[in-house]
Amino acid sequence: MPAAQRVIELLVCALAQSARQLETTVFDRCVLVCSNAPTRRVRADLDPLAQLILDRSGVQLRSLELICGDETSCAVVLSRLRAELEPGDEPVLLCAVDSLVDIHTMAQANLHKRLRTETNGDGFIPGEAAACVLVTTSPSPTASRVAGLGVAHEPATILDTRPHDARGMTNAARAALAEAGWRFADLDLWLADLGGEQYEFNEIALCCARLPTERCPSIALWHPSEYFGSVGVAAGPAAWMLATQASRGGWAPGRRLLCSSTAAAGARSIVLLEAPTAEPPSERLDPVPRWAW
Amino acid sequence: MNTGTPASVREEVVRQHAEEAAFLAQLRDQTTRSPVATTDTLARLDARLDAHCEGLRNAGALGWEIAQPAWATRLPGECFAALRLAFELREWDRVEQALAPLELLDDADPDTFEQLDACVMALAWLPPTNAIEIGNWWLNQADPLRWSLGLATLLEHRIDPGAQLLRGLAHPAAWTRAVARRGAALLGLPAEASASEDPCARVRLFANLGRLRQQGTSPETCEALIDLGPACPRYGDLACAIGFSGLSAARVDAAIQRIFAGDPQHHRLAHVGAVGVGDPIYIPWMIEGLANPNYGLAASYGLSALTGLDPDARGLICGPPTSDGQPEYLEEPDLDCAWLEPAATQAWWAETASEFSPGRRVMFGRPLPDALRLTLIAGPQRLRALAAWRLGLLRPGAIFAYDAPVARQRRWLTHLRATGAST
Numbered sequence: 001m002p003a004a005q006r007v008i009e010l011l012v013c014a015l016a017q018s019a020r021q022l023e024t025t026v027f028d029r030c031v032l033v034c035s036n037a038p039t040r041r042v043r044a045d046l047d048p049l050a051q052l053i054l055d056r057s058g059v060q061l062r063s064l065e066l067i068c069g070d071e072t073s074c075a076v077v078l079s080r081l082r083a084e085l086e087p088g089d090e091p092v093l094l095c096a097v098d099s100l101v102d103i104h105t106m107a108q109a110n111l112h113k114r115l116r117t118e119t120n121g122d123g124f125i126p127g128e129a130a131a132c133v134l135v136t137t138s139p140s141p142t143a144s145r146v147a148g149l150g151v152a153h154e155p156a157t158i159l160d161t162r163p164h165d166a167r168g169m170t171n172a173a174r175a176a177l178a179e180a181g182w183r184f185a186d187l188d189l190w191l192a193d194l195g196g197e198q199y200e201f202n203e204i205a206l207c208c209a210r211l212p213t214e215r216c217p218s219i220a221l222w223h224p225s226e227y228f229g230s231v232g233v234a235a236g237p238a239a240w241m242l243a244t245q246a247s248r249g250g251w252a253p254g255r256r257l258l259c260s261s262t263a264a265a266g267a268r269s270i271v272l273l274e275a276p277t278a279e280p281p282s283e284r285l286d287p288v289p290r291w292a293w
Numbered sequence: 294m295n296t297g298t299p300a301s302v303r304e305e306v307v308r309q310h311a312e313e314a315a316f317l318a319q320l321r322d323q324t325t326r327s328p329v330a331t332t333d334t335l336a337r338l339d340a341r342l343d344a345h346c347e348g349l350r351n352a353g354a355l356g357w358e359i360a361q362p363a364w365a366t367r368l369p370g371e372c373f374a375a376l377r378l379a380f381e382l383r384e385w386d387r388v389e390q391a392l393a394p395l396e397l398l399d400d401a402d403p404d405t406f407e408q409l410d411a412c413v414m415a416l417a418w419l420p421p422t423n424a425i426e427i428g429n430w431w432l433n434q435a436d437p438l439r440w441s442l443g444l445a446t447l448l449e450h451r452i453d454p455g456a457q458l459l460r461g462l463a464h465p466a467a468w469t470r471a472v473a474r475r476g477a478a479l480l481g482l483p484a485e486a487s488a489s490e491d492p493c494a495r496v497r498l499f500a501n502l503g504r505l506r507q508q509g510t511s512p513e514t515c516e517a518l519i520d521l522g523p524a525c526p527r528y529g530d531l532a533c534a535i536g537f538s539g540l541s542a543a544r545v546d547a548a549i550q551r552i553f554a555g556d557p558q559h560h561r562l563a564h565v566g567a568v569g570v571g572d573p574i575y576i577p578w579m580i581e582g583l584a585n586p587n588y589g590l591a592a593s594y595g596l597s598a599l600t601g602l603d604p605d606a607r608g609l610i611c612g613p614p615t616s617d618g619q620p621e622y623l624e625e626p627d628l629d630c631a632w633l634e635p636a637a638t639q640a641w642w643a644e645t646a647s648e649f650s651p652g653r654r655v656m657f658g659r660p661l662p663d664a665l666r667l668t669l670i671a672g673p674q675r676l677r678a679l680a681a682w683r684l685g686l687l688r689p690g691a692i693f694a695y696d697a698p699v700a701r702q703r704r705w706l707t708h709l710r711a712t713g714a715s716t
Binding site for chain 1: 684691693
C-alpha cells in the first residue's frame with residue numbers, strides 16, 4: 001500500500017481512538033496537518049475524506065480543514081488556533097499524520113546519506129504515525145497548557161555547508177520562553193523530534209549552550225522517535241501527548257516541558273507546555289504498616 | 294472496563310509486551326536479592342514492567358489472549374504477567390482463568406514454589422485496600438489453592454490473618470506452610486507448633502526466623518538457619534547472614550569450617566554470612582578469598598557490604614579468574630558484583646584498616662545498629678533484606694517489605710526518613 005493511502009488508514013485509527021478517549025463521535029471542527037511531500041500528502045478532497053472517516057471510524061467531522069506542511073506546521077496551527085479561539089468556543093481537534101515509510105522519501109534521504117542503514121549510522125529510521133490533540137480554551141486538570149510558542153528559521157540546514165550555530169532553534173526557544181515568562185533553568189524536560197542524526201543532536205547541544213543566561217542544571221532530553229521512528233509531521237503532537245501522559249503518570253521529571261520540532265528545510269518550532277500534575281495514586285491514603293524499624 | 298481489542302492494536306507489538314513483561318518480572322524478582330542493585334535500579338525495572346503491563350492492558354482482549362498461552366508454559370515471569378493482567382482488567386472470570394492451571398500443580402515439584410511465588414509477586418502489586426478485600430474473599434473459599442493465595446495475599450501486605458494463620462501452619466501443602474511460617478516471622482506472630490521435623494526446608498527456615506523474633510537470639514537456632522541456607526536458594530543468603538549475626542566468634546569460625554567442609558558450590562555462603570557478623574576482623578580473610586573462583590565474587594560482595602567500599606570509584610575492579618581464557622566461576626547469585634583485584638584491594642585495606650576497629654561491628658562502613666536504618670534506605674537489595682530482618686530482631690512490628698513495588702516503598706520510607714534515620 002503506498003504511503004498516501006496508509007496515511008488515511010493511520011488517520012482513521014487515530015480518530016477512532018480519540019473518539020473513544022473523549023467519549024464523543026462528533027467534532028465540530030478538525031484541522032488536519034499532513035506532509036507537503038507529493039507522495040505522502042493526503043490526496044483526497046475534503047468532503048469525500050470526511051465521509052470516508054465517518055464510514056470507517058464512525059467519527060463525524062462537521063468542518064475539516066487540510067494543511068500540507070512540514071514538521072513545524074502543527075506548532076504554527078496551534079499558534080493560529082490560540083489567536084482564533086475565544087473563551088467558550090468549541091474545541092478544535094488538531095490531527096497530524098505522516099509516513100516516512102515511503103520509497104521516494106527513503107530514496108531521497110538515502111541519496112543524501114540521511115537514512116540509517118547497515119553502513120550509515122548517522123541517519124534516521126523512518127516511521128509513520130497519526131496523532132490527534134484537542135485544542136480548547138477551557139482549562140482542565142488533566143490537560144497541558146501551552147505556556148509559550150516560538151517559530152524561527154535556521155539558515156544552516158542539514159543539507160547546507162554553512163556553519164551551524166543553532167540560531168533558528170535558539171531564537172524559537174527564546175521567543176517561547178519570553179512568552180511563558182520562564183527561564184531556561186526552569187525547564188524540566190526537553191522532548192525533541194530527534195531522528196538519530198548527528199546534526200540534530202549538535203543543534204540541541206548548541207542551543208542548550210546558547211540559551212541559559214545563568215548557570216543551570218542539566219535538562220533531561222527525551223527523543224520518542226527512538227521508539228517509533230521518525231514520523232515527520234506527526235512528531236510534534238506525538239511529543240505533546242507523551243509529555244502530558246508522562247506528567248499525569250508521574251514519570252516525567254517535572255511539569256515544565258519543552259517540545260521542539262525540526263524541518264529539513266530550516267523551520268524550527270518550540271512549544272512550551274505546562275503539564276498537569278501527577279494523578280495521585282489511589283493507595284496514597286492506605287494505612288502504613290507498623291514496620292519494625 | 295471495556296476489554297475488547299481496539300482496531301489499531303498490532304499483534305506483534307502486544308506479543309513483545311507479553312514477552313518483555315514476563316522477562317522483566319523474572320529479572321525483577323532476582324534483582325530484589327541482588328548484591329548491588331538499589332531501590333533506584335528496582336524503580337527503573339518497575340517502571341519498565343509497568344509500561345509493558347500497561348501495553349498488555351491497553352490491548353484489551355488480544356492482550357489477554359496472548360498472555361494466557363504464556364501462562365500455560367508456567368514460567369514464573371509469565372505467571373506474574375498473566376495474573377497481574379487478570380487483576381488489572383478487573384474481571385473476576387479472567388482471574389479464575391489465570392488460576393486454572395495452578396489447580397494441577399504438584400506440591401512435590403520444586404517449580405511449583407517458583408510459580409506460586411510469582412503469583413504472590415503479582416498479588417503484591419495490588420493496591421493494599423484491594424489486596425485485603427481479595428485476600429479475605431479467598432480465605433472464605435473452601436478450595437485449598439484460593440485459600441492459600443488468600444493467606445499469602447494478606448501476609449504479603451503485612452496484614453494479620455488472625456486464626457487463619459494457625460490453619461496455614463498445619464496445611465498439607467508445603468508451599469502454604471512456608472507462606473504461613475514466613476508470614477508469622479514477618480509479622481512477629483507466635484507460632485507455637487514446631488516445624489523442626491517438617492520435610493520442607495523453607496518451612497524450617499522461616500520457623501527458625503520466627504523463633505529468633507519470638508524468643509531472641511539463640512546459638513542453636515542461628516546454627517540451624519546457617520545449615521538450612523544451602524537448601525533454600527531464594528532465602529539462603531539471608532538465612533546465613535542472620536544466622537551468623539547471632540553467633541559468638543568461636544561459633545562463627547566453626548560454622549565457616551562446616552560450610553567449607555560441604556559442597557564447594559555453597560562455600561560462598563561463608564562470605565555472605567560473615568557480612569551478618571559485621572566484624573572487620575574478617576576482612577583480611579575476605580581479601581584472601583578474592584582469588585578463589587568459587588567464592589571470589591562473594592568475598593567482593595562481603596568487602597563492599599562491610600566497609601561500604603565502592604570498587605569502581607577506587608579502581609579495584611579486575612576480570613574473573615580464568616582457566617584457558619575461560620572464566621571459571623560457579624557463584625551465580627553474586628554475578629552482579631565486580632571482581633576485586635586481590636593485590637590492589639590488599640593495598641587499599643592497608644591504608645584503610647585504621648578506620649575500623651576489630652570487634653566494632655559495621656555494615657556498609659557504618660557502625661551497627663545505626664547502620665541498619667540507613668542501609669534500609671539506601672543500601673543494595675541483599676543488604677536491605679538483611680537490615681530489615683535485623684531491625685525486626687531488635688524491634689516489634691512487621692519486617693519492612695524491601696521487595697514491594699518501589700513507589701510504595703518510597704512512600705513508606707519517607708516515614709522512616711522523618712524519624713531522622715538519614716542524619
